[in-house]
Each structure stands twice: as structure tokens, then as C-alpha cells.
Amino acid sequence: MWLTLGLIVIGVAIVGLSIDRLALWMESKGWIYWRRSERRGSASLGLLETIYQPSMTHVFEEETREQTEADQDESGEGR
Numbered sequence: 001m002w003l004t005l006g007l008i009v010i011g012v013a014i015v016g017l018s019i020d021r022l023a024l025w026m027e028s029k030g031w032i033y034w035r036r037s038e039r040r041g042s043a044s045l046g047l048l049e050t051i052y053q054p055s056m057t058h059v060f061e062e063e064t065r066e067q068t069e070a071d072q073d074e075s076g077e078g079r
Helices: 002-028 046-052 054-075
Strands: none
Touching: none
16 A cells, blocks of 8 residues: 555656656747746736735836837837
């Protein structure tokens, strides 16, 4: 019984590490964002980030405002 449980735990760890390495490789190809790329804010974690990192809300709002202003300057809007 203990041997079986130990083998299951080791198997799960190996599968988890393999998935992590595969995801890191895919990230290096630019296919996904995983651990090493900086994210520009995710809509799916918006509420959790607001609760656990309230200072990040200001950063995201400021980046959005700056991007909007840059887009308006390029297109000639807002004049």
C-alpha cells in the first residue's frame, strides 16, 4: 500500500514537472505566457489581483490611460 502511494506521488510529480517544462518551452516560442514572461494584466484574475494586490490596480489603470493617450495621439483624436 505505501509503495503504491509513493509511486503515485512520484508519478504525479514527474508529470507536473514535465508539464511545467513543456509550458516553459512553449513560452520561449512565444505561444503562451507561463512563468517567465511579464503579463500585461489579466482579466481573469482581475478581482483576485484587486483583493490581494490593490497597488496593481493603479498600475494597470495608468498603463491603460497611457496607451489610450498614445493611440489618440497617433490617430489625431482628442484634439
